[in-house]
Amino acid sequence: MKVLWACFCAGDILLRREGADGAFSLPVGDEPPVAIQPWNHVTTLKTKLSICDLHIVRLSKPVTDIDGLQMVGLRKTFFLLNSEEYQFAGKAAELLYWDANTKYCGVCGSPTKWMTDISKKCPECGKEWWPSVSTAIIVRILKKPSSAALQEGTESSILLVRAHNFRTNHYGLVAGFVETGESLEEAVRREVREETGLQINNIRYFDSQPWPYPFGMMVGFTADYVSGEISLQKEELADGGWFTRHNLPPIPDKASIARRLIDDWLNS
Ligand SMILES: [Zn+2]
Known part of the structure; x- marks a missing residue:
């Protein structure tokens, strides 16, 4: 199955560009487009259309020196990506934001653990946490x-x-x-x-x-x-x-x- 990569650093996302004047897209491939450090948590999300997997990564520093790759503000990707990939990028950004804001259980304060690709569970009290927009x-x-x-x-x-x-x-x-x-x-x-x-x-x-x-x-x-x-x-x-x-x-x-x-x- 095709794998798309949504790699973020702060508010920017990494896009691939075919040539200096080519179209932008999310990077594709079994391996990440840049080296992933052990502390970069990778979230694997199956997209709703089931045509591809979306791997979501938070990078520890921006990518600045690789030909064909460019970091772009998420809002700007509306004008650069096709509508489907723009929606994938937004979903990835929301899951990263939710991950960063649900490190600890809101009931008992214990560290949460991922339960599925889009949910977490507290190993101490059993409370399940799902994104709520x-x-x-x-x-x-x-x-x-x-x-x-x-x-x-x-x-x-x-x-x-x-x-x-x-x-x-x-x-x-x-x-x-x-x-x-x-x-x-x-x-x-x-x-x-x-x-x-x-x-x-x-x-x-x-x-x-x-x-x-x-x-x-x-x-x-x-x-x-x-x-x-x-x-x-x-x-x-x-x-x-x-x-x-x-x-x-x-x-x-x-x-x-x-x-x-x-x-x-x-x-x-
Ligand atoms: Zn708990």
Whole structure:
């Protein structure tokens, strides 16, 4: 069976490149693409399609001097790998993150041991540990003009916000983690109310996306504006407002479901 290698060092993953201008891919082969040290734990993960095995390794130092191999930030691999390998890389990154954060049993404090390729067990108290992703919602809110305003040429507008923690100057959609005890739709309504003060309705599922930065699942929704003036939650948001398709600020790159939600509206 074909073996793919996901070798990480910090936030970067090792890719193979065929020639200076060639395509990028995950390294393939029975042996690792670089020397694995005894302290580099190797996780072997069977991919869900069963077309290959995925071996996951944390390297003790980055690879810098081997022709045809290059370390690349995980987020950037969306633009370099095919969609299947990008998903494998994300899954590998999440398992490494989970491994690093579950060294000890949360019940009794004993060191955990791997039980299967994707789970651990405490040898002392028997507690089993499985990865549980952090679920977050993200929502596209549209304000549609009344039929009278529509006849006068008023356009639909989209609510875009800019969070303090965005690394570039783009504007995105309202998003936030789902809390225990609430449904996805309740999380949408709560996050919109907390972050913007707006009332919405007609909440509909759009799509979802694994988000391995570091360990999440984004669940996308659309909704309609009902009432309220924008009142931003200043602790989280630096700016926000209504934008038409003709005055959009910089928007997220195509790796995110936020961009797909915005493009879906632009193309409608
Ligand atoms: Zn235990």
